[in-house]
Amino acid sequence: MYDLKGKNAVVTGxxxxxxxxxxxxxxxxxxxxxxxGRSEEKVSQSAKELNVTGKVADxxxxxxxxxxxxxxxxxxxxxxxxxVNAGTFLLQPIGQLTTEVFDATINVNLRGAVFTIEKFASxxxxxxxxxVMSSVSAHVARDNTAIYGASKAALNAYAKSAANVLSERNxxxxxxxxxxxxxxxxxxxxxxxxxxxxxxxxxxxxxxxGRLAEPxxxxxxxxxxxxxxxxxxxxxxxxxxxxxxxx
Numbered sequence: 001m002y003d004l005k006g007k008n009a010v011v012t013g014x015x016x017x018x019x020x021x022x023x024x025x026x027x028x029x030x031x032x033x034x035x036x037g038r039s040e041e042k043v044s045q046s047a048k049e050l051n052v053t054g055k056v057a058d059x060x061x062x063x064x065x066x067x068x069x070x071x072x073x074x075x076x077x078x079x080x081x082x083x084v085n086a087g088t089f090l091l092q093p094i095g096q097l098t099t100e101v102f103d104a105t106i107n108v109n110l111r112g113a114v115f116t117i118e119k120f121a122s123x124x125x126x127x128x129x130x131x132v133m134s135s136v137s138a139h140v141a142r143d144n145t146a147i148y149g150a151s152k153a154a155l156n157a158y159a160k161s162a163a164n165v166l167s168e169r170n171x172x173x174x175x176x177x178x179x180x181x182x183x184x185x186x187x188x189x190x191x192x193x194x195x196x197x198x199x200x201x202x203x204x205x206x207x208x209x210g211r212l213a214e215p216x217x218x219x220x221x222x223x224x225x226x227x228x229x230x231x232x233x234x235x236x237x238x239x240x241x242x243x244x245x246x247x
Contacts, residue, residue: 002227005030008076008125009226012036012059012116013086015046017183018133021215022083023050025223031081034072059086059112060104062119069119078125081226084113085133091144102147109151114158117173121166129226130166130173132159136241138177152177156237163235172234174225179241180204182212208243 009026013019014035023046027033033052037043040056047054057068072079088108092101117130124130134156137149156175163173180203204210221240224230239245 002029002223002229004081004223004227007031007080007226008034008078009081009083010034010036010072010079010120011083011085012112014052014083015039015042015054018178018181018215018218019083019085020046020050021219022085022222023052025216025219026081026083026226027052029223029227032076034076036068036086059116060107062111062115065112065115065119069123073123078123078128079120080125080128082117082120082124082128082130083133083222083226084116084130086112086116087133089148092147093144094146097147105147105151109148110154110158113155117159117162121162121171124166124169124171126170127231128171129230130159130162130171131222131225132156132173132175133222134159134175134177134237136177136179136239136245139239139245160235160237167234172225172230174230174233174235175237176218176221176225177237177239177241178213178218179239179244180207180212181215181218183215206244206247207241208247211242213240213242 009031011019011023014023015037023033023035027050034055035052036055036057038058043054043056057064059065090101090105134152137145138152138156159173159175166173
């Protein structure tokens, strides 16, 4: 366990899924955690469960992000750890992509993530860590994930540029790209449970280690990158996918 006592952390999309587990581990490491989400009900419930502060904001709306950063800066002494995690996962095959799915994906996964870093940059303390949650989908070609993968690939390019610029203030920016992970995202696909389980089993066949990642395994990597153990690491992408990219 890493000792991050007294550090201030913000986790977007921290009210559910991967973000919830990241916030939980940061809290256990002694961090003052603020989670951000769109649903007031879910944010309130998760903040209560985790014993952290909850803030409601839609990252696809840049003005809301700007107001969020101002509000947080007025309450705490800068941000030491920023986990850019909020995202959406919408499936649609090539030739059937709608403008609605395109806009929803880009507005959250790219615009939202980019402007989270942009608006929080001025309140990041010297030595701060920014961890951008991406995906192995940025590196693979799948029938239904083209625009999702494109949004993450574009985000990776931006994050590496941000790492270069923010290094002048001793701020590190790194990318974590999980592979198939056992999160509630499968239930959100709208499939019957039997079909959802079948999808999971099919995905496992693509992973050399033969299983999905546990969210805590991803969170542990985020925790490491946020800790003093990783002070010489920036501009790097960490793929954690059970070997899926090499198959």
